[in-house]
Amino acid sequence: MMNISKLACIAVYAGLLGAAPVQAAEPAQAKADVVAFNASVRVEVDAAGKPVKVEAPADLPESIRAYIEKRVASWQYQPAKVNGTPVSAVTFVQVGACAVPTEAGGAFKLGLDFKGNGPRIVAAADRLPPPSYPIEAQVKGYAGTFRVGYSIQPNGKPILDNIETLDGGNKLAKLFHPALKKWVENLRYEPEQVDGRSVSTQMSYPVEFVLDTGHRHETVSEWRKRYLADLQAHAITSKECIAAGGGDALRPIAQNSPIKVIPSPAG
Secondary structure (H helix, E strand, C coil): CEEEECCCCCEEEECCCCCCCCCCCCCCCCCCCCEEEEEEEEEEECCCCCEEEEECCCCCCHHHHHHHHHHHHHCEEECEEECCEEECEEEEEEEEEEEEECCCCCEEEEEEEEEEEECEECCHHHCCCCCCCCHHHHHHCCCEEEEEEEEECCCCCEEEEEEEECCCHHHHHHHHHHHHHHHHHHCCEECCEECCEECCEEEEEEEEEEECHHHCCCCHHHHHHHHHHHHHHHHCCCHHHHHHHCCCCCCCEECCCCCEEECCCCC
16 A cells, blocks of 8 residues: 555446446546546566566556556566466556545555456457447346356457356347347457467456436436446445455456466555
Protein backbone atom coordinates (compact mmCIF):
# COMPACT_ATOMS: atom_id res chain seq x y z
CA MET A 1 0.00 0.00 0.00
CA MET A 2 1.23 3.47 -0.82
CA ASN A 3 0.36 7.13 -0.23
CA ILE A 4 0.21 9.22 -3.41
CA SER A 5 -0.51 12.84 -4.15
CA LYS A 6 -4.14 13.57 -5.09
CA LEU A 7 -4.84 13.05 -8.49
CA ALA A 8 -12.78 -2.79 -14.85
CA CYS A 9 -16.82 -7.54 -15.82
CA ILE A 10 -18.57 -7.97 -18.73
CA ALA A 11 -22.12 -8.68 -17.74
CA VAL A 12 -24.25 -7.98 -20.76
CA TYR A 13 -27.04 -5.89 -19.31
CA ALA A 14 -30.15 -4.94 -21.30
CA GLY A 15 -32.82 -2.69 -19.85
CA LEU A 16 -34.92 -2.96 -23.01
CA LEU A 17 -33.74 0.51 -23.99
CA GLY A 18 -33.15 -0.31 -27.63
CA ALA A 19 -29.43 0.35 -27.23
CA ALA A 20 -26.46 -2.00 -27.10
CA PRO A 21 -24.98 -2.55 -23.62
CA VAL A 22 -22.09 -0.24 -22.78
CA GLN A 23 -19.02 -0.81 -20.64
CA ALA A 24 -17.14 1.62 -18.43
CA ALA A 25 -14.25 3.16 -20.35
CA GLU A 26 -13.08 5.18 -17.39
CA PRO A 27 -12.72 4.59 -13.64
CA ALA A 28 -16.15 4.89 -12.08
CA GLN A 29 -16.76 6.66 -8.79
CA ALA A 30 -19.60 5.68 -6.47
CA LYS A 31 -18.50 7.80 -3.55
CA ALA A 32 -16.32 10.88 -3.63
CA ASP A 33 -12.61 10.43 -4.24
CA VAL A 34 -12.56 6.60 -4.15
CA VAL A 35 -11.32 5.36 -7.51
CA ALA A 36 -11.05 1.69 -8.52
CA PHE A 37 -9.62 0.62 -11.86
CA ASN A 38 -7.92 -2.26 -13.67
CA ALA A 39 -4.61 -2.14 -15.54
CA SER A 40 -2.71 -4.48 -17.87
CA VAL A 41 1.03 -4.54 -17.20
CA ARG A 42 3.49 -5.89 -19.78
CA VAL A 43 6.18 -8.01 -18.11
CA GLU A 44 9.32 -9.44 -19.71
CA VAL A 45 10.80 -12.32 -17.72
CA ASP A 46 14.25 -13.83 -18.31
CA ALA A 47 15.14 -17.54 -18.23
CA ALA A 48 15.79 -17.32 -14.49
CA GLY A 49 12.28 -15.98 -13.81
CA LYS A 50 13.48 -12.44 -13.11
CA PRO A 51 11.33 -9.58 -14.46
CA VAL A 52 13.69 -7.50 -16.59
CA LYS A 53 11.15 -5.01 -17.97
CA VAL A 54 7.79 -3.98 -16.48
CA GLU A 55 5.52 -1.50 -18.27
CA ALA A 56 2.26 -0.20 -16.80
CA PRO A 57 -0.13 1.78 -19.07
CA ALA A 58 1.50 5.03 -20.15
CA ASP A 59 -1.70 7.04 -19.61
CA LEU A 60 -1.67 6.52 -15.84
CA PRO A 61 -0.34 9.32 -13.60
CA GLU A 62 3.41 8.93 -13.16
CA SER A 63 3.28 8.23 -9.41
CA ILE A 64 0.64 5.51 -9.84
CA ARG A 65 2.42 3.97 -12.82
CA ALA A 66 5.72 3.86 -10.92
CA TYR A 67 4.08 2.21 -7.90
CA ILE A 68 2.33 -0.43 -10.01
CA GLU A 69 5.54 -1.24 -11.90
CA LYS A 70 7.51 -1.53 -8.65
CA ARG A 71 4.95 -3.87 -7.06
CA VAL A 72 4.60 -6.09 -10.14
CA ALA A 73 8.40 -6.27 -10.48
CA SER A 74 8.65 -7.44 -6.85
CA TRP A 75 6.53 -10.53 -7.47
CA GLN A 76 7.99 -13.95 -8.20
CA TYR A 77 7.76 -15.54 -11.65
CA GLN A 78 8.26 -19.10 -12.82
CA PRO A 79 9.82 -18.90 -16.30
CA ALA A 80 8.45 -20.57 -19.40
CA LYS A 81 10.16 -23.71 -20.71
CA VAL A 82 10.89 -25.09 -24.17
CA ASN A 83 11.69 -28.81 -24.19
CA GLY A 84 12.31 -28.59 -20.46
CA THR A 85 14.75 -25.68 -20.74
CA PRO A 86 13.81 -22.35 -19.11
CA VAL A 87 13.61 -19.46 -21.59
CA SER A 88 12.68 -15.79 -21.62
CA ALA A 89 9.03 -14.84 -22.10
CA VAL A 90 6.53 -11.99 -22.17
CA THR A 91 3.15 -11.97 -20.43
CA PHE A 92 0.56 -9.37 -19.47
CA VAL A 93 -0.27 -9.16 -15.78
CA GLN A 94 -3.75 -7.91 -14.91
CA VAL A 95 -4.00 -5.93 -11.68
CA GLY A 96 -6.80 -4.24 -9.81
CA ALA A 97 -5.95 -0.92 -8.19
CA CYS A 98 -7.87 1.27 -5.77
CA ALA A 99 -7.08 4.78 -4.52
CA VAL A 100 -8.67 5.81 -1.21
CA PRO A 101 -8.23 9.33 0.23
CA THR A 102 -6.42 9.72 3.54
CA GLU A 103 -8.23 11.25 6.50
CA ALA A 104 -5.99 14.30 6.36
CA GLY A 105 -6.94 14.90 2.71
CA GLY A 106 -4.73 15.90 -0.18
CA ALA A 107 -3.30 12.37 -0.57
CA PHE A 108 -4.43 8.86 -1.42
CA LYS A 109 -3.55 5.37 -0.23
CA LEU A 110 -3.19 3.01 -3.17
CA GLY A 111 -3.99 -0.70 -2.96
CA LEU A 112 -3.06 -3.29 -5.59
CA ASP A 113 -4.05 -6.91 -6.19
CA PHE A 114 -3.16 -9.56 -8.79
CA LYS A 115 -6.07 -10.59 -11.03
CA GLY A 116 -4.36 -12.97 -13.44
CA ASN A 117 -2.02 -13.03 -16.41
CA GLY A 118 -2.13 -14.03 -20.05
CA PRO A 119 -2.48 -12.30 -23.44
CA ARG A 120 -3.72 -8.69 -23.56
CA ILE A 121 -6.98 -7.63 -25.16
CA VAL A 122 -6.60 -5.04 -27.93
CA ALA A 123 -9.43 -2.66 -27.08
CA ALA A 124 -10.14 0.75 -25.58
CA ALA A 125 -8.72 0.96 -22.05
CA ASP A 126 -7.80 -2.76 -22.18
CA ARG A 127 -11.42 -3.73 -21.59
CA LEU A 128 -13.18 -6.58 -23.29
CA PRO A 129 -16.01 -5.26 -25.50
CA PRO A 130 -19.36 -6.88 -24.63
CA PRO A 131 -21.31 -9.13 -27.00
CA SER A 132 -24.61 -7.84 -28.32
CA TYR A 133 -27.78 -8.94 -26.55
CA PRO A 134 -29.88 -10.77 -29.21
CA ILE A 135 -33.03 -8.80 -29.98
CA GLU A 136 -35.20 -11.93 -30.06
CA ALA A 137 -33.99 -12.89 -26.59
CA GLN A 138 -34.80 -9.41 -25.27
CA VAL A 139 -38.29 -9.47 -26.79
CA LYS A 140 -38.99 -12.92 -25.29
CA GLY A 141 -37.54 -11.88 -21.94
CA TYR A 142 -34.78 -14.51 -21.97
CA ALA A 143 -31.63 -14.22 -19.88
CA GLY A 144 -28.76 -16.67 -19.72
CA THR A 145 -25.33 -17.47 -18.37
CA PHE A 146 -22.56 -19.10 -20.38
CA ARG A 147 -18.89 -20.04 -20.14
CA VAL A 148 -17.05 -19.32 -23.39
CA GLY A 149 -13.79 -21.09 -24.18
CA TYR A 150 -11.51 -19.84 -26.94
CA SER A 151 -7.85 -20.04 -27.96
CA ILE A 152 -5.74 -16.98 -28.75
CA GLN A 153 -3.58 -17.80 -31.77
CA PRO A 154 -0.02 -16.45 -32.26
CA ASN A 155 -1.48 -13.83 -34.64
CA GLY A 156 -3.76 -12.52 -31.87
CA LYS A 157 -6.99 -13.87 -33.38
CA PRO A 158 -9.20 -16.15 -31.26
CA ILE A 159 -10.66 -19.50 -32.28
CA LEU A 160 -13.85 -20.55 -30.51
CA ASP A 161 -13.38 -23.84 -28.65
CA ASN A 162 -16.70 -24.28 -26.86
CA ILE A 163 -19.72 -22.56 -25.32
CA GLU A 164 -21.07 -24.10 -22.14
CA THR A 165 -24.65 -23.18 -21.22
CA LEU A 166 -24.74 -22.77 -17.45
CA ASP A 167 -28.51 -22.32 -17.28
CA GLY A 168 -31.50 -22.49 -19.60
CA GLY A 169 -30.65 -25.49 -21.81
CA ASN A 170 -31.00 -25.76 -25.59
CA LYS A 171 -33.58 -22.97 -25.94
CA LEU A 172 -31.04 -20.41 -24.75
CA ALA A 173 -28.25 -21.98 -26.79
CA LYS A 174 -30.19 -21.41 -30.00
CA LEU A 175 -30.72 -17.73 -29.23
CA PHE A 176 -27.42 -16.74 -27.65
CA HIS A 177 -24.73 -18.94 -29.25
CA PRO A 178 -24.61 -17.08 -32.60
CA ALA A 179 -24.05 -13.77 -30.79
CA LEU A 180 -21.32 -15.29 -28.63
CA LYS A 181 -19.62 -16.87 -31.67
CA LYS A 182 -19.62 -13.55 -33.53
CA TRP A 183 -18.29 -11.78 -30.44
CA VAL A 184 -15.34 -14.17 -30.13
CA GLU A 185 -14.52 -13.85 -33.85
CA ASN A 186 -14.26 -10.05 -33.50
CA LEU A 187 -11.90 -10.08 -30.51
CA ARG A 188 -8.22 -9.27 -30.94
CA TYR A 189 -5.36 -9.87 -28.50
CA GLU A 190 -1.68 -9.16 -28.14
CA PRO A 191 -0.36 -12.71 -27.55
CA GLU A 192 2.15 -13.86 -25.00
CA GLN A 193 5.67 -14.69 -26.17
CA VAL A 194 8.05 -17.52 -25.36
CA ASP A 195 11.68 -17.36 -26.41
CA GLY A 196 10.88 -14.45 -28.74
CA ARG A 197 7.94 -16.17 -30.47
CA SER A 198 4.22 -15.51 -30.05
CA VAL A 199 2.32 -18.46 -28.61
CA SER A 200 -1.25 -19.68 -28.32
CA THR A 201 -3.12 -19.37 -25.00
CA GLN A 202 -6.45 -20.91 -24.02
CA MET A 203 -8.99 -18.58 -22.42
CA SER A 204 -12.17 -19.08 -20.41
CA TYR A 205 -14.76 -16.38 -19.90
CA PRO A 206 -18.13 -16.27 -18.11
CA VAL A 207 -20.77 -14.17 -19.86
CA GLU A 208 -24.12 -13.30 -18.30
CA PHE A 209 -27.03 -11.84 -20.25
CA VAL A 210 -29.31 -10.03 -17.80
CA LEU A 211 -32.66 -8.33 -18.44
CA ASP A 212 -33.63 -5.53 -16.09
CA THR A 213 -37.28 -4.73 -16.77
CA GLY A 214 -37.53 -2.74 -13.55
CA HIS A 215 -35.73 0.21 -15.17
CA ARG A 216 -37.17 0.04 -18.67
CA HIS A 217 -38.31 3.70 -18.67
CA GLU A 218 -34.96 5.26 -17.78
CA THR A 219 -32.87 6.98 -20.44
CA VAL A 220 -29.59 5.54 -21.75
CA SER A 221 -27.74 8.23 -19.79
CA GLU A 222 -29.57 7.31 -16.59
CA TRP A 223 -28.95 3.61 -17.18
CA ARG A 224 -25.23 4.18 -17.79
CA LYS A 225 -24.89 6.26 -14.61
CA ARG A 226 -26.63 3.55 -12.56
CA TYR A 227 -24.54 0.83 -14.21
CA LEU A 228 -21.25 2.61 -13.40
CA ALA A 229 -22.38 3.19 -9.82
CA ASP A 230 -23.21 -0.52 -9.47
CA LEU A 231 -19.80 -1.47 -10.85
CA GLN A 232 -17.99 0.85 -8.48
CA ALA A 233 -20.03 -0.16 -5.44
CA HIS A 234 -18.95 -3.73 -6.13
CA ALA A 235 -15.33 -2.74 -6.86
CA ILE A 236 -14.77 -0.99 -3.53
CA THR A 237 -15.29 -4.32 -1.73
CA SER A 238 -12.38 -5.87 -3.66
CA LYS A 239 -9.11 -6.86 -2.01
CA GLU A 240 -7.25 -3.87 -3.38
CA CYS A 241 -9.82 -1.39 -2.03
CA ILE A 242 -9.92 -3.14 1.32
CA ALA A 243 -6.12 -2.97 1.41
CA ALA A 244 -6.11 0.71 0.45
CA GLY A 245 -9.02 1.82 2.60
CA GLY A 246 -9.05 -0.25 5.44
CA GLY A 247 -16.80 -7.81 -6.17
CA ASP A 248 -14.71 -7.73 -8.41
CA ALA A 249 -15.48 -7.56 -12.15
CA LEU A 250 -15.45 -10.72 -14.24
CA ARG A 251 -12.54 -11.04 -16.65
CA PRO A 252 -11.11 -13.63 -19.04
CA ILE A 253 -8.97 -16.28 -17.37
CA ALA A 254 -5.92 -17.68 -19.16
CA GLN A 255 -5.96 -21.45 -18.69
CA ASN A 256 -2.40 -22.26 -19.74
CA SER A 257 -0.16 -19.19 -19.68
CA PRO A 258 3.48 -20.30 -20.04
CA ILE A 259 4.46 -17.95 -17.19
CA LYS A 260 3.28 -18.47 -13.62
CA VAL A 261 3.02 -15.44 -11.34
CA ILE A 262 3.39 -15.72 -7.57
CA PRO A 263 2.16 -12.34 -6.27
CA SER A 264 2.49 -10.96 -2.79
CA PRO A 265 -0.76 -10.34 -0.86
CA ALA A 266 -2.91 -7.38 -1.83
CA GLY A 267 -1.79 -4.07 -0.41
